[in-house]
Amino acid sequence: MIEILTAILSGSVILATPILFSALGEIYDERAGVLNLGIEAIMSLTAFVSLWISYSSGSYWMGTMAAILVGGLVALIHSFACVTVGINQLISGLLILTLADGIANFSYRSLSVTPTIEPLKPINIPRLSQIPVLGPILFQHNIFVYLAFLLAVIFGFILYKTTLGLKIRGVGENPEACDAAGINVNRIRYLCVILSGVMAGLGGASLTLGYIGLYGRGIAAGRGWIGIIVVILSRWSPYRAILGSLIFGLGYSIASNLIGMGVGVPYYFLLMSPHIIALFVISFMFKRTKGPSALTVPYRRK
Amino acid sequence: MEARFEKYISYPIGLLVALFIFSAILLIMGLNPLLSLEAIFYGSFGTIFSAGETFVRVTPLLLSALAFLIAFKARFLNIGVEGQLHIGALTAYLVASQMEGLPGGLSIPLIALASFIGGIAWLAISLVLKIKLEINEIFPTVVMNFIAMFIISWLCTGPIKDPNALNPQTKVIPTATWLPLIIPGTRLHVGIIFAFFLAFLMYLILYKTILGYEIRAVGLSSKAAKHGGINLSKNIISVGLLSGGLAGLAGMVEVVGAHHLLIVGFSPGFGYQGIAIAALGGFDPIGVVFASMFFSILLIGGETMQRGAGVPIDMIHILQAVLVLSVLIVQRWITVRRQK
Numbered sequence: 001m002i003e004i005l006t007a008i009l010s011g012s013v014i015l016a017t018p019i020l021f022s023a024l025g026e027i028y029d030e031r032a033g034v035l036n037l038g039i040e041a042i043m044s045l046t047a048f049v050s051l052w053i054s055y056s057s058g059s060y061w062m063g064t065m066a067a068i069l070v071g072g073l074v075a076l077i078h079s080f081a082c083v084t085v086g087i088n089q090l091i092s093g094l095l096i097l098t099l100a101d102g103i104a105n106f107s108y109r110s111l112s113v114t115p116t117i118e119p120l121k122p123i124n125i126p127r128l129s130q131i132p133v134l135g136p137i138l139f140q141h142n143i144f145v146y147l148a149f150l151l152a153v154i155f156g157f158i159l160y161k162t163t164l165g166l167k168i169r170g171v172g173e174n175p176e177a178c179d180a181a182g183i184n185v186n187r188i189r190y191l192c193v194i195l196s197g198v199m200a201g202l203g204g205a206s207l208t209l210g211y212i213g214l215y216g217r218g219i220a221a222g223r224g225w226i227g228i229i230v231v232i233l234s235r236w237s238p239y240r241a242i243l244g245s246l247i248f249g250l251g252y253s254i255a256s257n258l259i260g261m262g263v264g265v266p267y268y269f270l271l272m273s274p275h276i277i278a279l280f281v282i283s284f285m286f287k288r289t290k291g292p293s294a295l296t297v298p299y300r301r302k
Numbered sequence: 303m304e305a306r307f308e309k310y311i312s313y314p315i316g317l318l319v320a321l322f323i324f325s326a327i328l329l330i331m332g333l334n335p336l337l338s339l340e341a342i343f344y345g346s347f348g349t350i351f352s353a354g355e356t357f358v359r360v361t362p363l364l365l366s367a368l369a370f371l372i373a374f375k376a377r378f379l380n381i382g383v384e385g386q387l388h389i390g391a392l393t394a395y396l397v398a399s400q401m402e403g404l405p406g407g408l409s410i411p412l413i414a415l416a417s418f419i420g421g422i423a424w425l426a427i428s429l430v431l432k433i434k435l436e437i438n439e440i441f442p443t444v445v446m447n448f449i450a451m452f453i454i455s456w457l458c459t460g461p462i463k464d465p466n467a468l469n470p471q472t473k474v475i476p477t478a479t480w481l482p483l484i485i486p487g488t489r490l491h492v493g494i495i496f497a498f499f500l501a502f503l504m505y506l507i508l509y510k511t512i513l514g515y516e517i518r519a520v521g522l523s524s525k526a527a528k529h530g531g532i533n534l535s536k537n538i539i540s541v542g543l544l545s546g547g548l549a550g551l552a553g554m555v556e557v558v559g560a561h562h563l564l565i566v567g568f569s570p571g572f573g574y575q576g577i578a579i580a581a582l583g584g585f586d587p588i589g590v591v592f593a594s595m596f597f598s599i600l601l602i603g604g605e606t607m608q609r610g611a612g613v614p615i616d617m618i619h620i621l622q623a624v625l626v627l628s629v630l631i632v633q634r635w636i637t638v639r640r641q642k
Contacts, residue, residue, distance in 0.1 A: 037440070077627070080631075081627060081630070081631055085631050085634050085635050085638070086634055086638065087630045087631060087633075087634045088630075090379055090440070091577070091581050091630065092627065092630070094381070094574070094577050094578075095577075095578060095581070095623050095626055095627050095630075096623075096627075097574070098571075098574060098575075098578060098619055098622065098623040099619075099620060099623035099624065099627070101616075101619065102616045102617070102618075102619030102620035102622075102623060103616075103620055105614065105616040105619075106614050106616035106617050106619075106620060109614035109616060110331065110614060221448075222445075222448050225441075225444050225445070225448075228441070229441055229445075232441070266456050266460060267456075268452045268453070268455050268456035268459075269452075269456065271452055272448070272449055272452040272453075275445050275448040275449050275452075276449065278441075278445045279427070279442065279445050279446070279449070282431065282437060282441050282442050282445065283427075283431060283435075283437075283442070286431075286435070286437045286438075286441070287435045287436075287437065288435075288436070289437075300638070
């Protein structure tokens with residue numbers, strides 16, 4: 001019994017990782033006043049890119065860098081459309097969704113090989129990983145897992161304790177005042193939108209390189225959307241996003257462990273369970289959530 | 303009339319950008335873009351049968367786009383059209399399979415009603431959350447999409463699977479429930495007429511009725527509309543019922559019109575394509591008719607391109623996204639410059 005519990009909890013940390021990456025990027029993005037609904041597909045695309053580049057170059061490092069680059073580039077299109085030109089952010093995000101999914105599946109099907117890789121080996125943290133129960137749950141993971149949780153803390157620190165963080169929060173709440181104070185509103189917004197793509201890229205890379213090792217159509221399977229749901233659940237705080245993504249990580253982990261054990265529940269119900277959790281979270285925990293004031297409003301000097 | 307200019311100029315510019323990127327990608331891959339374009343045109347209109355296929359595909363695309371459009375007019379973002387059309391298709395199948403022996407004139411309206419309600423039912427939770435708790439509709443509608451697709455996958459591989467079929471699909475529904483064909487020798491069914499009629503009806507509702515006026519008023523400014531005495535909850539319920547219902551019908555036409563059974567993956571993302579179509583059509587019911595025809599030509603032609611020229615159909619999705627993004631960017635760009 002204790003082994004199963006350990007496996008489930010350890011799995012939930014691994015499965016929270018891609019969600020946490022995407023949620024962190026989206027938090028900065030939304031704090032600056034831009035919504036990026038495309039991250040689900042950016043995750044799928046970068047999951048493919050990181051797999052393919054790692055497979056062909058033999059270097060996971062190159063694969064991860066490529067995912068970051070591609071994620072940032074796709075987000076750049078979104079920021080050009082929403083920040084510079086000012087088209088409807090929701091529509092733009094949904095078109096980015098189609099675009100990134102299209103690029104991912106097109107590239108995958110154009111390949112003559114089916115790239116697969118060995119998922120990254122876990123790095124056992126000396127001493128800590130030897131603690132019974134807690135060690136395997138927290139300290140025997142691949143590099144992406146540690147990176148995600150470390151970044152959550154760093155992101156929280158930057159957002160609340162630095163000038164840059166203040167600027168980011170400012171342009172999302174009151175861009176006019178920030179502009180008057182000499183802050184380049186659109187530059188901050190560009191930075192944050194691109195960051196959301198970069199983080200979704202890390203999320204995608206952590207999915208294939210850290211966990212699955214191969215690509216399939218729609219590989220993100222709702223993790224990008226759940227990342228955005230975690231943003232609201234955590235009330236736009238990187239620290240609370242850790243907890244939020246762990247809740248969903250747990251959902252995914254229970255489902256995958258039960259699938260592994262072959263219990264008598266139909267397979268599709270288990271696959272559905274993170275989404276059922278999401279529905280409950282939305283129904284009971286989204287009441288009276290208010291995002292940044294200038295969210296989805298393009299800024300233009302009067 | 304001057305304001306129309308940016309709307310029209312944006313289409314050729316958008317098309318040029320999209321074609322440029324399309325050709326560039328194919329050239330990099332060492333394929334001939336002209337041959338691919340030829341395959342698209344031949345595949346979508348080369349024969350009577352393929353032209354029929356193009357119009358068969360217009361039907362769910364147009365209905366999905368209308369479903370998104372009517373809600374968007376009141377600033378209700380129904381991203382759940384995909385899920386609602388899955389449930390609409392499921393209810394269509396469940397009702398149709400019980401209609402053995404009944405004449406089509408009786409069974410088809412019943413099936414349509416069931417699908418309409420099925421689509422609404424799938425939107426209902428999101429609608430209640432929006433009205434009662436002011437929860438943004440984007441998230442529940444998206445989550446419901448995933449749930450709907452898993453339910454269909456489960457049912458079609460288990461409880462309602464045709465035991466003799468290899469694919470995850472159901473048995474064929476009784477022939478009396480099939481939508482009648484317009485042109486024999488093609489698969490073109492009357493659903494297309496029905497869809498065109500609904501587009502026209504939506505135009506009338508939006509621009510010639512009080513309900514439409516209220517929907518547009520809420521879309522422009524919900525605060526102003528509220529001060530003007532419009533009941534916002536009632537307004538959202540109205541667009542929700544129409545939107546969910548239309549999405550349900552989009553699923554129904556695929557079951558009783560195109561496939562005559564329910565199969566996993568029957569919708570290659572109609573709900574999401576509907577969003578792009580609504581945007582391309584300028585969020586106007588008549589514009590959306592043309593936009594859905596254009597999308598259908600690309601998709602049906604794209605299947606021929608995939609078979610003939612070996613270019614994966616996903617190229618078409620890239621082309622569509624680039625096209626709509628470029629059109630929207632150009633429209634907005636010109637509008638802003640003019641205001642200066």
